Amino acid sequence: MQPRQPRLLNDEQMRQFITQGYLILQTDFSEAFHRTLVEQLNAVYEKEGNPGNNLLPRIREMQQVFDHPTVTGALTSVLGEHYMLHAHRHGHHNASPKAGGWHKDSYWGYRKIRNHHPWWAMIMYFPQDTPVELGPTGVFPGTQNYESRVFEQEENAEEALASGKAGTFALIHYDIWHRSTPNVLGQHRYMLKFEFMRTEAPTAPSWDNQTPEWQAPTALNTPIAQHADMWRETWNWLSGKVGSLADTAAADAGRVAELAEALASDDEPAALNAAYGLARYGAAGVEALLSGLNQGAGRVVSRAGYGLAAAGAAAVPGLSAALASEREETVAHAVFALGELRELASPALAKVAALMEHPAPSVRHAVVEALSMIGVPADTATGGLIRALQDEDVQTRFMAGLSLARLGSAAGAAVPQLCRALDDDNRYVRAHAAEALHYIATPEAKDALIEYLLAARWCPTTTPESTFYP
Incomplete structure (x- = not known):
């Protein structure tokens, strides 16, 4: 049909x-x-x-x-x-x-x-x-x-x-x-x-887009808070634009200082607005966000990471430097932000890939995802993910399969290791390896996938009450 x-x-x-x-x-x-x-x-x-x-x-x-x-x-x-x-x-x-x-x-x-x-x-x-x-x-x-959870009542x-x-x-x-x-x-x-x-980063709107610029919906239903910068950035990202908030606010040292202080607020919606607000203020905003990433405590680090992920190419050098931090949370969120910056972060890809040797699983999880989001050079990304498929940590292994699916045909060199992953003890390593072979879609990948799926064939009418007939 x-x-x-x-x-x-x-x-x-x-x-x-x-x-x-x-x-x-x-x-x-x-x-x-x-x-x-x-x-x-x-x-x-x-x-x-x-x-x-x-x-x-x-x-x-x-x-x-x-x-x-x-x-x-x-x-x-x-x-x-x-x-x-x-x-x-x-x-x-x-x-x-x-x-x-x-x-x-x-x-x-x-x-x-x-x-x-x-x-x-x-x-x-x-x-x-x-x-x-x-x-x-x-x-x-x-x-x-x-x-x-920013609301108290159950009802x-x-x-x-x-x-x-x-x-x-x-x-x-x-x-x-x-x-x-x-x-x-x-x-x-x-x-x-x-x-x-999603297996591909957006390059253009994939919905029935008639109005290019962001505007709030006619029926706005967000009772906790409004997030104008975050919403606009997400719309732009879905339209294929990376780092669209960068340099969209005029220099204002006083305002940057206010937002930097708000980054540590106990009011999470206000802190998120501060993170995305700082992304608009060019070098000064990036500096404040990097300070939060490198020196902040608790959730300040993650909030800074989200802001840096929206701050454009100006954030890449500082994020790349943060990869050498001794703080696990700093490194993980720096890797995350570089991944969200996609091709803008390609100069840092080799340093990101080298972190597959980092002792902290949380860092390796972030690395695996970022390798596919940055994606170029593809051979460096693929090499890091082949290493990830052999990691002792099961989550690193199964995230590697999802990332190789995002790389698609550019990850053809990973097919032999993906075939070995089809025999992994973990259900998600096996499933994601199969998905990766599907998205890589070379003849070698297709043959391996078909052989695996034939052996794993499921019969929905075979039950304890009907084991073979009719």
């Missing part, structure tokens, strides 16, 4: 996603489709338990959901045309009359420096009619870039609920604060969570 044209998001929807961190959308499958889907889910969960990461091959109809033009259009708009459906997926069954706790998701049980830019997104799909009483997922608008009037007819789904920034809400009806409620990753 010929795939249908994706229904791309429009400018207003993208503005809403950038500011509030989510959109509630709807597919148009028939009632019969969703009824069959729920019947299958009931049978699998009752007889076999939660299929976990095998949800998609176990319930084959789910692939139709992710081929739906509203879904492909939303994901293309936010993550680019060649986004990856990640190997971790989970069907959440909620029958509890009590609300779940507010949280940000980990990365399938692991931790890393979180991206403000949309490198990751999630879809939470509801296959049954989900009124408020059935316990839809709740999200707190505008909280996607807050490390801490908030501003909470947005993914309630609606069967086929309703929430497209969320990966890091938004969310929870399950009470299911007071006592009926089955499924939320099917799938994760997606």
Whole structure:
């Protein structure tokens, strides 16, 4: 069947996603489709338990959901045309009359420096009619870039609920604060969570873009705070511009001093505004951010890293120098910022790659990601990632596969090591190695991938009740 044209998001929807961190959308499958889907889910969960990461091959109809033009259009708009459906997926069954706790998701049980830019997104799909009483997922608008929980109450009037007819789904920034809400009806409620990753940095808008310049959405729903500089920078980044805040504010030593002080504020939204504000003030702003990176305590370091990631080419020399710091957190966030600066940071790539020998896993995690984001020279990046595939730390190994997928055909030299990674003990090392072979797509990579997938073939109709016939 010929795939249908994706229904791309429009400018207003993208503005809403950038500011509030989510959109509630709807597919148009028939009632019969969703009824069959729920019947299958009931049978699998009752007889076999939660299929976990095998949800998609176990319930084959789910692939139709992710081929739906509203879904492909939303994901293309936010993550680019060649986004990856990640190997971790989970069907959440909620029958509890009590609300779940507010949280940000980990990365399938692991931790890393979180991206403000949309490198990751999630879809939470509801296959049954989900009124408020059935316990839809709740999200707190505008909280996607807050490390801490900045609201105190469990119940908030501003909470947005993914309630609606069967086929309703929430497209969320990966890091938004969310929870399950009470299911007071006592009926089955499924939320099917799938994760997606951007494999290419944006070079132009991938949504239905009509207005090039940033403007706030007509319906602005961010009850905690407004972040004009961060939002504008994200819009520009999605439009293919790197370091777009650099030198956009006139010199003002007094204002730079105020922002530098605010970087250490206990008010996280204010501190984030300070970080992005400093990115606008050229050399003086970069100097203040580098001071926070090199000498700051606690979250000042990470906030400075986000600001430097938006400060353009002027930040690269100082970030490169920070790679020699004895402070683990300084090095990790310097590497992170260089990665976000992409090709502007190419002069530092060799120094970044050399940090694959750093003793701290957190630094190596940042290095693996940055190598693919900087990307050039490709042979240096690929060499570092081949080394990462052999690392003793499992997270370093599985992040290497994702990064090689981003490099695509330029990473052809990694194919032999990726083939060895297909036998790794860790499920995500194996899965990401397979994805990397898919995106590298050389004849050698394709042959290896097909051989691996044939051996791993899943039969969705083989169950304990039907092991081989009919």
